Amino acid sequence: MIDEEREGAGASMLYVEDEADARQMVTRMLAMNYPNLTVYSADNGLQALELYRQHTPEIVMTDINMPVMDGIRMSREIKVINPDVRIIAVTAHSDTSYLLSAIEIGVHHYVLKPLNYQELFTVLDKVLEQIELKRLVSAQHRRLAQSQRQLAAAQRIAHLGSWQRNLAAENMDWSDEMYRICGVEPESVPASYHSFMERFHPEDQAAVAESMQSALDPQHQPDHKFVRVVRLDGSIRIVRLDVEGVRDGDSTIGVIGTCHDVTELKEAEQQVRSLTEELERRVLQRTSLLQVTVSELENFSYFVSHDLRAPVARLEGFCTALVEDCGVCGHANCRQYAERSASVVQQIKQIMDAFNSLTHLARCTLAIRDTDLSVLARDILRDLAADAPQRKVEVVIAEGARVKGDPELLGKALRHLLDNAWKFTSKTERGRIEFGWSDRHGVRTYFVRDNGAGFNMKYAEKLFKPFQTIHAPGEFGWAGTGIGLASAHSIVLRHGGRMWAEGEVGQGATFFFTLEPNPESGSYLKES
Amino acid sequence: MAPSYILLVEDNPDDLFLASRIIGKACQHEILTARDGEEADELFRRMEQDESYRQVKLVLLDLKLPKISGLDLLRGIRGSAKLQGLAVAILTSSDNEADQEQCWELGVVDYIYKPMTVDRLKGILSRSEGAQ
Structure with a gap:
């Protein structure tokens, strides 16, 4: 850097001398010693002025006494064009009469004639150094100005104002954004501590003062608070106030901090919070409605079961x-009626039991565990096959149907579905029962499919209703009370899933069901 | 020979009728009845005094009774020095599992869901007579 300066890095100079020999000599010497200095030479003031206008070099070295336009007049003109130009006057002793004029127009340096190169170079070095210094300073200024612009823009974009309180001078600096957050034009109010405190909501001023005070403590850890700023128009902004002490060795000389306008963020947070609360309220409301319904059901089933x-x-x-006492009566109807009444009572008892087992499914406590439906299905079908060794049924089970659920209840549901498939393939020559799963529209869906009697889709609605069957009693053996599919449906509902069926008469049926991936354990009944 | 009894504690007249009918078909014992818990309790006190409990072959006890429940009566029987050896069978229409468990713990010869059958009662009587 210093070497470059010595060589006149990037600078240019206008050299004016009317004596051709001297001009050429000096120009050569300059070219040798300052290879990076661009030198324009002229032999009179007028020509020099023309060159100056073209190139505006930083340095002008001029003879004083010249024809056409002397050095003083020319310098004056050049000073008008560029007040910052550095002028070196080359004068003979006889030119001293011009000296006063030279000082007046701001000629900075002079070298005496006849020229001593050492002296010239010393002066030139000094001038080049000044130019370089000036260049550095203005580059620094530019950088500083740019940083400040960036900082201000960043603060504006982020709604982040900054400030500093200087303890010794008892004053404060606020960034422009700090003013804007407070709802005032930059520098339109005094940036005093008093004025600073006034910006905050009266209820928050103590908290702000406390933060400012505690930041003075050398042990203070940086922290933050959310406080309210009240603008002149009365509107309120919520800011995050961060405060830190400024240390100089062991002592604290000031406090520095930021105010981040987080009003919109806080409003959004508040919205999310109130939405969540609203949601929770609704869930509570629905849960209590559900609990009322369930306890009504509980009362009703108590009534039925007791x-x-x-x-x-x-x-x-x-x-x-x-039956026992009137069976011997001569009238044939007596015994028959008695026996039929007894059978009707048996039906009533079956229906009551079925009802109780159905309502139990709605009330009982779920114990959620990892459950492998494939394993459950295989065990159930093995039992069914063992009970009817004469039947040849092709069984297909997809592996890996692992779910979270109550294994006992899910086992019951699967048993009802597979019992159903088993029963309705009893008249099919090559019976086939399949348990599997697939992902339908992104939802894991399990199914039990058979190629048995099937059903007419117009009765699909009735399938899951208790005590309803869509086949004539006795058509497929003992029909039971017709709660198998209703129970399976109820169990799937308890697991947050859905069940539906597809079928065609003579072509078999498929029962589909889904399950909530993470069902909750427990029951709807209030703990009592 | 002193008469032997079956004590039937039952509040419902239909149930009383049906149970009495079955008792009449199953054995020759006379039937003593109590129509609620309090009456049964007074009867037990008297039996303790006059020692007539010795003639009671079986107590058929309904659980749901006015005033004093069947379960409390059973506890009273098991807590009495004289009565504690009485054969008691529960005759109920409730399927409350907790009740049933407590009854078995207090020592009953059977827990019958109504209606009782002749065969069931005969079974109980032959078992308890064998045991005596």
Whole structure:
């Protein structure tokens, strides 16, 4: 850097001398010693002025006494064009009369004639050094100005104002954005500590003062607070206030900090919070409605399983008495009616049991565990095959149907579905039962498919209703009470899933179901 | 020979009728009845005094009774020095599992869901007579 300066890095100079020999000599010497200095030479003031206008060199070295236009007049003109130009006057002793004029127009340096090169180079070095210094300073200024512009833009974009409180001078600096956050034009209010405190909501001023005070403590750890700024128009902004002490060795000489306008963020947060609360309220409301429904159901099933049992048991007792005591009566109808009444009582009891087992599914506590439906299906089908060794049924089970659920209940559901498939393939020559799963529209869907009797889709609605069957009683063996599919449906519902069926008469049926990936354990009944 | 009894504690007249009918078909014992828990309790006190409990072959006890419940009566029987050896069978239409468990723990010869059958009662009587 220093070497470059010595060589006149990037600078240019206008050299004016009317004596051709001297001009050529000096120009050569300059070219040798300052290879990086661009030198324009002229032999009179007028020509020099022309060259100056073209190239505006930083340095002008001129003879004073010249024809056409002397050095003083020329310098004056050049100074008008560029006040910062550095002028070196080359004068003879006889030119001293011009010296005062030279000083007046701001000629900075002079070298005496006849020229001593050492002296010239010393002066030139000094001038070049000044130019370089000036260049550095202005480059620094530019960089500084750019940083400040960037900082201001960044603060504006981020809504982040900054400030500093200087303890010794008892004053404060605020960034422009700090003013804007407070709702005032930059520098339109005094940046005093008092004025600073005034910006905050009266209820928050103590908290702000506390932060400012605690930052003075050398042990203070940086922290932040959310406080309110009240603008002149009365609107309120929420800012995050960060405060830190400025240390000089062991002592604290000031406090520096930022105010980040987070009003919109806080409003959004508040919105999310109130939405969540609203949602929770609704969930609570629905849960309590659900609990009311479930406890009504509970009461009702208690009624069925206890209060209704006693009269039904009585009826059964009297039917037995009828069969036993009136069976010998001569009238044939007596025995027949007694026996049929007894059978009706048995039906009532079955329906009550079925009802109780169905309502139990809605009420019971779920114990959620990892459950492998493939394993459950295989075990159930193995049992079914063992009970009916004469039947030849092709069984296909897809592996890996691992779910979260209550293994006991899911086992029951699968048993009902597979029982159903088993029953309705009993008249099919090459019976085939399949348990599998696939992803339909992104939802894991399990199915039990058979190629048995199938059903008419117009009865699909009735399939999952309790006590309803769509096949005539006895058509496929004992029909039961018709709650198998209703139970399976109920179990799937308890697991947050869905069940539906597709079928065609004579072409078999497929029962599909989905399950909630993470069902909750427990029951709807309030803990009592 | 002193008469032997079956004590039937039952509040419902139909159930009383049906149970009495079955008892009449199953054995020759006389039937003593109590129509609620309190009446049964008074009967037990008297039996303790006059020692007539010795003639009771079986107590058929309904659980749901007015005033004093069947379960409390059973506890009273098991807590009495004289009565504790009585054969008691529960005759109920409730399927409450907790009740049933407590009854077995307090020692009953059977837990019958109504209606009772002749065969069931005969079974109980032959078992408890064998045991005596």
